[in-house]
Amino acid sequence: MASTLSDAQLVARCRSGDQAAWNELVERFSRYVYAISVQAFRLAQHDAEDVFQEVFARVYQHLGRLRSDEAIRPWIAQLTRRVCIDRLRSGSREAPAVDELPDEGQEDETIAHLDEAMAVREGLDDLGDPCREILDRFFCRDESYRTIGEAMDIPAGTIASRISRCLAKLREALEGKKAGAEPV
Numbered sequence: 063m064a065s066t067l068s069d070a071q072l073v074a075r076c077r078s079g080d081q082a083a084w085n086e087l088v089e090r091f092s093r094y095v096y097a098i099s100v101q102a103f104r105l106a107q108h109d110a111e112d113v114f115q116e117v118f119a120r121v122y123q124h125l126g127r128l129r130s131d132e133a134i135r136p137w138i139a140q141l142t143r144r145v146c147i148d149r150l151r152s153g154s155r156e157a158p159a160v161d162e163l164p165d166e167g168q169e170d171e172t173i174a175h176l177d178e179a180m181a182v183r184e185g186l187d188d189l190g191d192p193c194r195e196i197l198d199r200f201f202c203r204d205e206s207y208r209t210i211g212e213a214m215d216i217p218a219g220t221i222a223s224r225i226s227r228c229l230a231k232l233r234e235a236l237e238g239k240k241a242g243a244e245p246v
Contacts, residue, residue: 069090069135070131095114099146101176102172143169186232196228197225207219
């Protein structure tokens with residue numbers, strides 16, 4: 063279900079009471095909520111875990127208030143911001159002082175980078191293997207053509223062309239998602 067449903071379709075299923083959809087919603091956005099907590103608000107792990115639980119409890123309780131099913135990602139980001147700020151203001155353990163809160167521009171920039179990273183991650187998941195593996199090995203693990211070739215039983219001289227083709231597929235997939243997200 064994860065790779066075939068859009069965010070809006072997933073929200074619609076959650077609204078209808080589909081438990082598997084709820085599980086998928088949490089799975090789909092868990093890294094996003096955690097990353098906002100840790101990277102944008104610099105919360106300690108235990109505080110980020112508390113924020114995670116609070117955010118998804120609120121999503122479950124208030125999903126009916128969401129005006130547009132397509133707006134789930136920004137809505138979750140806003141909920142996460144509010145819960146993080148509440149946690150920092152309440153003087154949670156090991157949190158920075160309230161006057162050390164990140165400024166809104168910095169926080170928005172971090173969330174924009176996280177949105178881009180999530181989009182690329184989803185694009186890679188949509189590509190599937192072997193493209194996902196080749197791109198991961200080359201760009202994330204910083205492996206050489208020879209190392210990738212040996213691991214995947216592909217001639218090292220072929221890796222560059224595979225990377226190029228896979229990047230073109232990824233670009234096409236991301237542009238397709240971006241075009242699909244724009245209002246008509």
